[in-house]
Amino acid sequence: MSRDQPAPLPGQSDKIVQVENLSKKYGDNIAVNGISFSLTKGEVFAFLGPNGAGKTTTVEILECLRNPTGGQAKVLGYDVSKRSDQAEIRKRIGVLPQDFNAIDRLTVRENINYFGAMFKHQLDADKLIELVDLKDKRDEQFKKLSGGLKQRVGLAVSLVNDPDVVFLDEPTTGLDPRARRDVWGVVERLRSQGKTVFLTTHYMDEAEYLADIVSIIDHGQIIASGTPDQLIDTHGGKKTLIIREAGEEGLKQLPPGLPKAELRNAGDIAIPLNNGELTNILMSLGQTPLHDKEIEVRRPTLDDVFLNLTGRRVSEEGN
């Protein structure tokens, strides 16, 4: 943000979130270390990082739950550090905290109305129930729902005040693949409604699938930002040719003169591809017994981006 530009009026900016040089320290532990980023209206923004990277800390500063120790953050043009601004922010944001549970013995609909009553205006509970696909369960008590359905109640609750921006902190952690897909479906519906969404995740595929913009955060610092394609193009490295389940045997059968191949789990052979080499390699493979195998070309993913940037992989558990 340049100093010369007139500051936009609070609540009117196209920049939904603006963060500059933000830090948060806990004693000697620097949870967030001078990060800057911004969110434009209508964007789905993913904060991608492993456990302890500083995702929750950042999000909760934006939600006015924690005070930053340095830097600046504005949400909808309001300053998160100003008391009077915080009240305005609270009216206009939607929040799904990490590991959120609604009230056990209230039904789905009662929970939505309970949290809705905290705001001046709330959306119709039945509309929200429809949005998250919980029609059959609307009069079921929260505690009786499965993990995936519970999370959908959380999503509905986070939207109850028709917020200008929604913060979803790890909305799919701990869910089975099916339930994750359902949550993704809801986020996609939000995107199509033009909602601005800030989500955190340690799932690479989730960020890649859902986000317009991804910022990778590690040890409290943003190490890369951009669209998933940009990140992959810049940091993903080469495409890989995979020969499925070829094993040690297959390694020996490879024709000479190929880039250095490696054996991966399940006996897959991976060969890094330079641009324009694909045809030649496939031709030479055709001469070997390997031509019977299943062969695919894999584009690098955000996993590879993270690996290349940090030298580590983010495991399923996010470590």
Add this chain to the structure above:
Amino acid sequence: MSRIITIIVGHFKSWYRSKSNIFWTIAFPLLLIVLFGAIFGNGSTKFDLYLQNQDLSANTPTPYSQAYIGVLNNTGAFNIHMVAAGQTVQQALDFVKNDAQLHNRGQRLLVVPAGFASELSATKKANISLYFDQSDQASQSLKGIVFAATNSYASNLSNSTTSIDIQQQNLVTRNIRYIDFFIPGVIGMTLLTTGVFGAVNTNGRYRELKIIKKLATTPLSKIEWILGMVGYQMILATISLVVILFFGYAIFGVTATIDFYTVGLVVAAALLFPGIGMVLANFVKEAESADAAANAITFPMMFLAGTFWPRETLPDIMKIIANFMPLTYVNDGLRDALIYAEPAQALTNTIIALGLAAFFIVLGSILMNWKEE
């Protein structure tokens, strides 16, 4: 305001939809009442009678007075409890009042005055005094037996001209039975447990479930949240009070007076015990350990604060500790207000309870982290 009502309604629904909540706040106290009432309710079938024999000669009872007491004893209708002879009548009455409450006995005192023997032998006439509550049913039959026994003693003395007058002195007492004593204690106990555990649950568990975090991102303020919790506790306390008093009346005929102090004490309890729970929930962050801590605090408090037995029966050191138990003042106040009809003592206890309530609710509110943890 509508936010606070939403919170109250939310808590209340969560309460009545949980069978275990209903059990602990309603069924359990009633069970205790029935159980304790059955065990301690009907003590001995004899009448308790306090007796002071002032007619001494050389520090031993005169033969006449001794014989008279023997006659009373032989009726088999009385449990006679002797009161020290050296006390004035007023002192003796005070002693009887305390001792009778302590042991759950009726308050009746028979005084054989000094000079009983000499007057009998000189004038064939004597006076004794019976202090009792004439409105008390049991006392009426007791009076009859005392009269009969006294007449029979007098007529057996040498000849029939001897007469002993019984001066009847009315005592305004309420004949406090164990169950009368116990009911306010059960109310105090219920307010204690629902208050402390309710606050630990709504502030400890709701924190773990991130409900509080979620609420803190809405326009709801910490004060509104706390007011909602307290409002809910007041409703629950009122329900407990009404249900317990109703059952006490229906089963044991316990008549209680609900007055201004009762209301004050219920308000105090609905602030005090959740306040204690909030303080706990802030020191012990994990909901489960907070629950254990709540048990560790409420249990000893229940016993020491005179819920089940009068505090007078405790060893001295425990009596001192009981003075530091907030429940003590709620229990005492409720007894004074509901049963004993002692407005002055009720007022003192209500004021102390309200003071403690203000202290704990303010401390709990200050300690509670609404946002950052």
